[in-house]
Amino acid sequence: MSKKYDTPLLDELEKGPWPSFVKEIKKAAKKSERAADELGQVEKSYKTKRGYWKHGGIVGVLGYGSGVIGRYSSLPEEFPGVAHFHTVRINQPSGWFYTTKALREMCDMWDKYGSGLTNMHGSTGDMILLGTNTESLEPIFAEFSSRGWDLGGSGSAMRTPSCCVGPGRCEWANIDTLDINYALTQEFQDELHRPSFAYKFKIKTAGCAVDCIAAIARADLSIIGTWKGDIKIDQAEVKNYAKNGMDINAEIVDMCPTGCMSYDGKKLKIEDEDCNRCMHCIAKMTKALRPGDERGATLLIGSKAPIVVGAMLSWVVVPFIKLEPPYQELKDLIRKILEWWDENGKARERIGEVIEHKGMRSFLEYVGLPPVPQMIKEPRRDPFFFWAEKDLK
Amino acid sequence: MEKEEIKQKIYELLEKSKGKKKLKEKDVIKAISEETGVDKDTVKKALREMIDVGKVMYSYSGGASSVEIPSEEYLKEKGLL
Ligand code: HEM
Ligand code: HEM
Ligand code: SF4
Ligand code: SF4
Numbered sequence: 001m002s003k004k005y006d007t008p009l010l011d012e013l014e015k016g017p018w019p020s021f022v023k024e025i026k027k028a029a030k031k032s033e034r035a036a037d038e039l040g041q042v043e044k045s046y047k048t049k050r051g052y053w054k055h056g057g058i059v060g061v062l063g064y065g066s067g068v069i070g071r072y073s074s075l076p077e078e079f080p081g082v083a084h085f086h087t088v089r090i091n092q093p094s095g096w097f098y099t100t101k102a103l104r105e106m107c108d109m110w111d112k113y114g115s116g117l118t119n120m121h122g123s124t125g126d127m128i129l130l131g132t133n134t135e136s137l138e139p140i141f142a143e144f145s146s147r148g149w150d151l152g153g154s155g156s157a158m159r160t161p162s163c164c165v166g167p168g169r170c171e172w173a174n175i176d177t178l179d180i181n182y183a184l185t186q187e188f189q190d191e192l193h194r195p196s197f198a199y200k201f202k203i204k205t206a207g208c209a210v211d212c213i214a215a216i217a218r219a220d221l222s223i224i225g226t227w228k229g230d231i232k233i234d235q236a237e238v239k240n241y242a243k244n245g246m247d248i249n250a251e252i253v254d255m256c257p258t259g260c261m262s263y264d265g266k267k268l269k270i271e272d273e274d275c276n277r278c279m280h281c282i283a284k285m286t287k288a289l290r291p292g293d294e295r296g297a298t299l300l301i302g303s304k305a306p307i308v309v310g311a312m313l314s315w316v317v318v319p320f321i322k323l324e325p326p327y328q329e330l331k332d333l334i335r336k337i338l339e340w341w342d343e344n345g346k347a348r349e350r351i352g353e354v355i356e357h358k359g360m361r362s363f364l365e366y367v368g369l370p371p372v373p374q375m376i377k378e379p380r381r382d383p384f385f386f387w388a389e390k391d392l393k
Numbered sequence: 394m395e396k397e398e399i400k401q402k403i404y405e406l407l408e409k410s411k412g413k414k415k416l417k418e419k420d421v422i423k424a425i426s427e428e429t430g431v432d433k434d435t436v437k438k439a440l441r442e443m444i445d446v447g448k449v450m451y452s453y454s455g456g457a458s459s460v461e462i463p464s465e466e467y468l469k470e471k472g473l474l
Contacts, residue, residue, distance in 0.1 A: 055454075055455075056452070056453045056454040056455065057452055057453065057454070058450045058451070058452045058453075058461055058463050058464075058467055059453070060450065060451055062445070062446075062447050062471075062473075063444060063445045064451070065444075065450075065451025065453075065458055065460075066451075066458075069453065070453065134467070134470040134471060135470060135471075135472070137471070138471065138472070154453070155451070155453045155456065155457065155458035156417065156456075156457045156458040157458065194418070194441070194444075194451070195418070195451060195453075195458035196417070196418040196419055196458075197419075198417065198419075198457070199456070199457055200456065307456075342419065347417075347457060348455075348456065348457055
C-alpha cells in the first residue's frame with residue numbers, strides 16, 4: 001500500500017536517537033489500512049490540536065466485560081480505517097516469558113484481524129493489541145482462546161495480576177513470584193473477566209524489595225518478597241569488595257536507610273533487628289551478603305496514580321506472611337479485602353482512597369488483621385491503636 | 394420466585410435506567426434483591442445468564458464498568474441478530 005498521507009508533524013518525532021512510535025506505525029501502514037488511517041488522524045490532531053478518539057460504550061466479547069476497550073474515530077468518513085479502533089488485552093504469562101513461536105502466531109493473528117500495532121508491554125501488564133473493529137472481536141477471541149490465551153482485565157475489574165521475573169531469572173527472589181501470580185490469576189477469573197467492582201483493583205508481586213514490577217507505587221495490593229532473621233555475611237567477600245575499590249562506608253553503610261550497619265575497615269556488622277530489608281546492601285554486595293533462610297512476603301495496600309485524589313504509595317498491612325502453594329491464607333485475605341472495599345468504596349475510588357476516608361482502623365477490623373508497629377507509615381502517624389467501648393470496662 | 398421472573402425484573406430495571414443512570418452489576422443485584430426478597434447470589438446468577446447470551450452486556454466509560462441493554466445496531470454488528 002502506498003503512503004496515504006503527508007505527515008510533516010509526526011515526521012518530527014522520528015528525529016533523534018530514540019525509538020519512535022511514528023516509525024513503527026509507518027511500517028505497519030505499509031500493510032494495514034487501519035495503521036495508515038491512524039497516522040492520518042493523529043497528524044490531523046497535531047495540526048488542529050484536537051483529539052478525535054471516542055471511548056467506551058458496549059464493546060466486548062460475549063459473556064466478558066473485560067479485555068476489550070472500545071475506541072472509535074469521531075471522523076469515520078475521513079478516516080474509515082479507524083472508524084472502529086478497539087483495544088484488545090491479552091492476559092500475559094507470568095514474568096512475560098514467550099516463545100518466539102507464540103509471538104509469531106500472535107502477530108499473524110493481529111495482522112489478520114487488527115492494525116498490526118501492539119504495545120509490548122503496557123504498564124497494565126497485558127499484551128495490548130491496538131486497533132480492530134467490532135465484527136472481528138468474536139473471531140479474535142475464538143482464535144486466541146483456541147491457542148490457550150485469554151483476555152486480560154479492564155474496567156471495574158480485577159486487573160490482570162503481574163509479577164517480576166522472580167526465580168525465573170533472579171537470585172534475589174524470596175518467593176516464587178511466577179507461581180503466586182499464576183495461582184492468583186486462576187483464583188480470580190470471575191473478578192478478572194466480569195467487572196463488578198466500583199473501580200479497578202491491581203495485584204503485583206515482586207520477589208524482593210528491589211521491586212522491579214514497581215508494585216509499591218502502582219498496585220492496590222503489593223506482595224513483596226522478604227525474609228526473617230539475619231542477613232548472611234561472608235566477610236572474606238566483603239574484604240574482596242574493599243580490595244577491588246568499593247568504599248564500603250560511603251556506598252553501603254551510609255546508604256543503609258535504618259543506619260543499622262557498621263564497618264571498621266575489617267568487619268561488616270549488621271544490627272539485624274533494626275534492618276528493614278530494603279535490599280540495598282544485598283543488591284550492591286551480591287557475593288558478600290545473602291538474605292536469611294526464612295522466606296516469605298510483606299503485603300502492602302493502597303498505591304495508585306492520581307485520579308480521585310493524588311498519587312499514593314502502598315502501606316504495610318502484613319509485615320510477614322509465608323507463601324506456599326496453594327496460598328490459601330493469601331487468597332482468603334484478598335477476598336476479605338475486596339469485600340471491604342466493595343462495601344465502602346464510591347464510584348472510581350481505589351482501596352487506598354477508601355482507607356484514607358474510612359480509616360485504617362475500620363479496614364483492619366473488617367479484614368481481621370491486628371495493628372502492629374510495622375504499619376506506621378511515617379513518624380507521627382498514629383498506629384491505629386484505639387480503645388473500643390468494651391476495652392474500657 | 395421463578396428465575397425467568399427475576400430476569401424480567403432485571404430487564405425492566407435496566408430499560409428504565411437507560412440513558413439516565415449507569416448501573417453497576419452490584420447496583421442491579423442490590424436493587425432486585427431488595428425489591429423481590431430473593432438472595433443476592435440468585436439474582437447474580439440470573440444476571441450472569443443474561444450476560445452470557447448477550448441479553449444484557451457490560452459497558453464501559455471513563456475506566457468504570459456498568460451493565461446495559463445492547464442496542465439492535467450493536468447486536469447486528471456482533472452477528473447476534
Ligand atoms: C525558637 C523556638 C522554637 C523552635 C526553633 C521550634 C522548632 C520546632 C521544630 C523543628 C519542630 C518540628 C517540626 C516538625 O518536624 O514537624 C517543632 C514542633 C513543635 N513545636 Fe516548636 N519550636 C519552637 C518553639 C515552640 C513553642 C514556644 C511551642 C509551644 C508553646 C512549640 C510547640 C511545638 C509543637 C506542639 C510541635 C509539634 C508540631 C507537630 O508536629 O504537630 N514550639 N518545633
Ligand atoms: C491531657 C493533656 C494532653 C493530651 C491528651 C495530649 C495529647 C497528645 C496527643 C494525642 C499527641 C499526638 C501524639 C502523636 O500522634 O504522635 C500529642 C503530641 C504532643 N503534645 Fe500533647 N497532650 C496533652 C498535653 C500536652 C502538654 C501539656 C504539652 C506541652 C506543654 C504537650 C505537648 C505536645 C507536643 C510537643 C506534642 C508533639 C510530639 C511530637 O509529635 O513530637 N501536650 N499530645
Ligand atoms: S524484584 Fe527482586 S526478585 Fe524480582 S526481579 Fe527484581 S531484584 Fe529480582
Ligand atoms: S537490607 Fe537495607 S536496611 Fe537492611 S542492612 Fe541492608 S541496607 Fe540496611
